[in-house]
Amino acid sequence: xxxxxxxxxxxxxxxxxxxxxxxxxxxxxxxxxxxxxxxxxxxxxxxxxxxxxxxxxxxxxxxxxxxxxxxxxxxxxxxxxxxxxxxxxxxxxxxxxxxxxxxxxxxxxxxxxxxxxxxxxxxxxxxxxxxxxxxxxxxxxxxxxxxxxxxxxxxxxxxxxxxxxxxxxxxxxxxxxxxxxxxxxxxxxxxxxxxxxxxxxxxxxxxxxxxxxxxxxxxxxxxxxxxxxxxxxxxxxxxxxxxxxxxxxxxxxxxxxxxxxxxxxxxxxxxxxxxxxxxxxxxxxxxxxxxxxxxxxxxxxxxxxxxxxxxxxxxxxxxxxxxxxxxxxxxxxxxxxxxxxxxxxxxxxxxxxxxxxxxxx
Amino acid sequence: xxxxxxxxxxxxxxxxxxxxxxxxxxxxxxxxxxxxxxxxxxxxxxxxxxxxxxxxxxxxxxxxxxxxxxxxxxxxxxxxxxxxxxxxxxxxxxxxxxxxxxxxxxxxxxxxxxxxxxxxxxxxxxxxxxxxxxxxxxxxxxxxxxxxxxxxxxxxxxxxxxxxxxxxxxxxxxxxxxxxxxxxxxxxxxxxxxxxxxxxxxxxxxxxxxxxxxxxxxxxxxxxxxxxxxxxxxxxxxxxxxxxxxxxxxxxxxxxxxxxxxxxxxxxxxxxxxxxxxxxxxxxxxxxxxxxxxxxxxxxxxxxxxxxxxxxxxxxxxxxxxxxxxxxxxxxxxxxxxxxxxxxxxxxxxxxxxxxxxxxxxxxxxxxxxxxxxxxxxxxx
Numbered sequence: 076x077x078x079x080x081x082x083x084x085x086x087x088x089x090x091x092x093x094x095x096x097x098x099x100x101x102x103x104x105x106x107x108x109x110x111x112x113x114x115x116x117x118x119x120x121x122x123x124x125x126x127x128x129x130x131x132x133x134x135x136x137x138x139x140x141x142x143x144x145x146x147x148x149x150x151x152x153x154x155x156x157x158x159x160x161x162x163x164x165x166x167x168x169x170x171x172x173x174x175x176x177x178x179x180x181x182x183x184x185x186x187x188x189x190x191x192x193x194x195x196x197x198x199x200x201x202x203x204x205x206x207x208x209x210x211x212x213x214x215x216x217x218x219x220x221x222x223x224x225x226x227x228x229x230x231x232x233x234x235x236x237x238x239x240x241x242x243x244x245x246x247x248x249x250x251x252x253x254x255x256x257x258x259x260x261x262x263x264x265x266x267x268x269x270x271x272x273x274x275x276x277x278x279x280x281x282x283x284x285x286x287x288x289x290x291x292x293x294x295x296x297x298x299x300x301x302x303x304x305x306x307x308x309x310x311x312x313x314x315x316x317x318x319x320x321x322x323x324x325x326x327x328x329x330x331x332x333x334x335x336x337x338x339x340x341x342x343x344x345x346x347x348x349x350x351x352x353x354x355x356x357x358x359x360x361x362x363x364x365x366x367x368x369x370x371x372x373x374x375x376x377x378x379x380x381x382x383x384x385x386x387x388x389x390x391x392x393x394x395x396x397x398x399x400x401x402x403x404x405x406x407x408x409x410x411x412x413x414x415x416x417x418x419x420x421x422x423x424x425x426x427x428x429x430x431x432x433x434x435x436x
Numbered sequence: 437x438x439x440x441x442x443x444x445x446x447x448x449x450x451x452x453x454x455x456x457x458x459x460x461x462x463x464x465x466x467x468x469x470x471x472x473x474x475x476x477x478x479x480x481x482x483x484x485x486x487x488x489x490x491x492x493x494x495x496x497x498x499x500x501x502x503x504x505x506x507x508x509x510x511x512x513x514x515x516x517x518x519x520x521x522x523x524x525x526x527x528x529x530x531x532x533x534x535x536x537x538x539x540x541x542x543x544x545x546x547x548x549x550x551x552x553x554x555x556x557x558x559x560x561x562x563x564x565x566x567x568x569x570x571x572x573x574x575x576x577x578x579x580x581x582x583x584x585x586x587x588x589x590x591x592x593x594x595x596x597x598x599x600x601x602x603x604x605x606x607x608x609x610x611x612x613x614x615x616x617x618x619x620x621x622x623x624x625x626x627x628x629x630x631x632x633x634x635x636x637x638x639x640x641x642x643x644x645x646x647x648x649x650x651x652x653x654x655x656x657x658x659x660x661x662x663x664x665x666x667x668x669x670x671x672x673x674x675x676x677x678x679x680x681x682x683x684x685x686x687x688x689x690x691x692x693x694x695x696x697x698x699x700x701x702x703x704x705x706x707x708x709x710x711x712x713x714x715x716x717x718x719x720x721x722x723x724x725x726x727x728x729x730x731x732x733x734x735x736x737x738x739x740x741x742x743x744x745x746x747x748x749x750x751x752x753x754x755x756x757x758x759x760x761x762x763x764x765x766x767x768x769x770x771x772x773x774x775x776x777x778x779x780x781x782x783x784x785x786x787x788x789x790x791x792x793x794x795x796x797x798x799x800x801x802x803x804x805x806x807x808x809x810x811x812x813x814x815x816x817x
Contacts, residue, residue, distance in 0.1 A: 430662045432662070
């Protein structure tokens with residue numbers, strides 16, 4: 076890949092490049108520094124990341140997505156030419172959408188939800204790595220402080236993004252069973268948006284970088300942007316791959332997720348308990364009164380279940396002979412309650428114990 | 437609330453007793469949690485003393501008794517001791533290698549009311565397993581033992597201690613547990629105390645392997661829900677927060693050694709200056725409540741920063757004291773497994789470094805060895 080765009084050597088740096096040479100030099104920066112080359116992306120696209128590592132990526136990348144319109148607004152604020160602004164503002168519309176539920180940020184939220192996150196947790200940005208925030212904010216500051224040419228040139232990583240997106244979508248769909256086409260909807264739009272944006276920005280840079288110095292600035296701006304992206308992956312790799320050093324406040328696996336993501340559905344092979352089943356405690360599981368603590372406990376392999384009064388009442392009747400319906404009838408008589416309502420409740424409880432393999436039928 | 441507390445509400449009643457009946461064992465696993473200096477048979481407690489200890493434990497509120505070792509079935513009185521547990525209503529858990537005399541005693545153990553069997557498996561591939569356990573022909577004996585446990589209708593847990601020598605077999609352990617008819621599987625990444633500490637460089641897996649093993653377990657849990665319960669113990673060195681060692685020092689568990697010393701955890705003897713009391717000299721209740729070893733790190737008064745003001749201090753109780761000593765040089769320090777410890781990064785780097793090296797040979801567990809921990813000051817030096 077490197078051979079296609081030979082890097083301009085230092086001796087060349089004072090020479091004015093033709094527009095096509097400039098484009099080649101810019102493309103060369105991408106060929107060497109774009110984050111598609113980062114080890115974290117290799118792992119991501121090859122299906123070598125765990126679900127939690129994919130989650131960490133989705134969560135952190137959200138911050139970048141959410142700040143892109145802020146960045147583009149800063150660029151927009153520096154444009155004195157209405158025709159330029161009309162073009163550039165499309166980027167903000169793409170990301171923010173025209174109404175709630177629309178736009179690129181929303182689609183990224185869908186992706187984050189698709190891998191199991193609670194929407195509010197993602198929106199809060201609480202678990203995002205500081206290094207991610209620093210990188211993204213550096214980008215926003217850069218476009219606000221540098222020249223308009225540099226601000227526009229820094230967006231040119233979009234020239235390289237169609238490749239990474241197609242690789243990513245194909246790789247993720249193939250390698251992760253928790254990723255669906257819907258989850259990745261964000262990238263569908265970007266496949267057409269990014270080249271359109273990049274074409275404009277590239278033309279602008281080629282037209283306006285009219286001195287060796289301006290050309291150097293444009294190249295440096297693109298290098299800076301590649302580093303903004305690269306650094307974010309460095310931070311992800313360091314925290315979630317190796318050495319796996321997660322900073323104190325950053326997201327840790329098992330948090331910020333919706334309940335279903337934490338507790339997957341019951342295995343297909345195991346059927347739920349029904350009213351006719353006759354539950355029993357197998358050998359090695361015993362209901363015992365704990366005199367020291369003045370309560371009943373269920374003793375089981377390597378663990379003790381604390382029981383509430385209702386559970387104790389049920390388990391006292393679990394004998395391998397009575398059916399669930401019969402237990403419910405008996406409790407209904409004792410407590411003057413509707414046995415069918417009791418039955419529904421105790422089926423849930425008994426299923427829970429069966430799932431933990433301390434109850435059989 | 438219980439017999440202990442009229443004047444000591446700060447002392448909770450114990451729930452578990454780890455009875456290390458003997459240090460004798462036919463296996464020589466290089467990660468054994470027993471101390472480097474193993475007790476000899478001549479010094480072991482007699483049957484009557486164990487029965488008294490169990491009776492006292494029951495009176496204190498203990499619910500679970502883990503009959504362990506060494507290999508507990510190496511004791512001739514294992515059946516009598518198990519019967520005492522059953523008579524007292526104590527839940528008996530036999531933690532066994534399944535080799536040696538284990539199989540021949542199983543029926544009798546079942547008959548007197550044994551509640552549960554936890555069988556260790558060192559590997560899935562027999563050759564690998566026997567290299568790790570240091571005993572030829574162990575694997576077929578284990579399989580035969582497991583089959584008998586299940587045939588009797590006893591609940592079976594398979595325990596696999598995971599390290600770099602078998603981390604590639606995690607999927608295999610899961611299949612094996614299903615095939616054997618086990619109800620539970622423990623995928624327990626090595627905890628680096630005792631012999632495992634000495635062999636740490638030979639055992640430490642790298643982070644990518646650890647993560648892959650966790651991913652495999654997560655997928656299997658989903659797939660096997662209601663069929664096999666899988667408990668996962670993740671490795672400390674790669675963790676964010678430490679484990680509450682033994683559920684908190686002097687809060688839930690106690691450990692009686694073959695010679696009758698009572699420890700707050702099985703590695704506590706590595707901490708110099710702690711005074712342990714003997715069941716031959718004190719009642720178990722006195723020891724639990726008042727012995728210097730138990731009071732040393734019970735509760736939170738002993739803590740330093742960052743533990744002292746941490747809102748997790750009553751969740752993990754500062755982590756493991758033995759690990760704090762080994763890695764930080766101070767048993768009252770924050771466990772360096774905790775990301776809040778100033779030494780955490782060094783410990784993590786150490787693990788990464790060791791995992792990247794070619795593993796040295798195992799130093800096999802053996803009675804009467806002169807092995808000294810080579811890692812005494814590796815972090816602080």
